[in-house]
Amino acid sequence: MFSAGSATHEHAVHLSPQPWRWGHPRVLVEYPDEAGGLAIASALRFAGYAVSVCPGPPGRGQCPLVGPDGCAPAHDADLVVCGLGYEREVAREVLRALRTRCPDVPLVVAVPSEVDDDLRELLQGCHELPSQASPEQIVDAVQGLLGPPAQERPSGA
């Protein structure tokens, strides 16, 4: 890297594609709306968390988490923010898979206003938030479960 006026060349490091390219703590945000997902991700980043945003199954075929391969970003996450809209069965399948396949990963779930018995059972042990929760509320919930992350600058930053 070189600053204005200097000219020192540095070779870039080749990074192989990996599901998580950043260190812990990592938060996976499952959110179908791109702008909403980015807003939550931004709030979490500024709170010190590495983030990944997944729009969930719609438009992307079956969620790998419910398939045989599983989902590396979910398995390797320290916490998952679930906001896929759990009125829909396809979203509940993902939540069910998260509960059974990643039992140690804490979940923050944005729940709809009306919760039926099936969903109530699924939500046991999850941290619940209203479906219209703001990014700040989500950050508060994440910090409550994971604790505030230690500030660490990436090398060269």
Added chain:
Amino acid sequence: MRSPFQSEPEAFRSVLAVLLALLAIVLAAVLGPAWLALAVLAVMLVGLVIRATQLRIRKQRLDRPLKSAPPHVGSAADRRVLVVANDTLGELALLGEVERLASVPHTHVLMLAPALVSSGARLTGAVDGPVDQARVRLAAVLDRVGQGLDIAGDISEAEPLQAVEDAFATFAPDEVIVCTRRKRTRSGLEPRLAALVRERFAVPVRHLVFDPGLGAREPDRETEARYRREFDDLFARKSTLVTLAGVGILASLVMSMAALVRSGESASPQPVVSQAAATAPVSAVIALKIIPSSKPGPDGKVHDAFTKTEFAVSVGRPVQLRIDNTDSQPHSITAPEAGVNITAMPGIHTYTMLVTTPGRFQWFCVYPCDSEANGWAMRHAGYMSGYITAS
């Protein structure tokens, strides 16, 4: 495509693989029939295509877009902006935008110039030229930006998307601005780079498109989608061409193999000349020899000769010829009008002669022989020529 010579172990493995492949082809050519080498080459090409397809599928699976980003670095007020540009670095509008961004308090700007390396140059490692070009362009911009602003620069020889990923690891931007031309050029960043960055990183991504004289504009989503389609079309056309070339190479290999197999078959001994002989009973067995330089001629020299040159056969009745060719090369009894063409290979072999038309037919040897007398024996009955009488 990554160069297979990027590191010493990769280069060693690549050279070893090429040497082993060449060895296998040479061994096949030396030890087997000629077509075997082509077959080995074809199998290797097919294997290479399958492996390349596997790697591409694996890469696509690993590259499945999932937006991610590292934690923000610095205080909550700090803002880190990554500007990705190369061929547009000289644009005044870009300079103005960078200065505007950097003039906001607590804003840090990193200008990243990925070297525009072609696939071929990347494969061979000849990246110095594009890297130097990026360095010169970036240095010129950094010299012009206002003093006191927090603007740094970096160049990378990696592919542009990889370079952005590297910058995320070292700079942790909160926003990315990708600067391209409206149309894709050979020496410019891909206009669809912005969409790829947006697909992979969970930060706001702006795309600035520069038209000479028109300044910078941000394309709408439809235009972004068109950039993507244009690239996909180009990629599809390239893939079709590569596939067609591959199919052409394989087809020519298969056709060459078939031609070699067929020529091998026609060069092999032909014990049966007249196919009808297979069903008719043999009327006689005649033994004869072919002896080079054995029979004196009227010119006082000794000539190549068959020990028997007159054959009397019954029409439609096969005759077996037990020929002892003592020469090291093949000879023949060829009488086109009688439908006879027996190639006598060196050694003792039995052949069948069948004539279906009555008459007296001259035969001759079609292989060059009696070379010391300029082929004299090939033109004279009683030597390497004679008659077949069918009645």
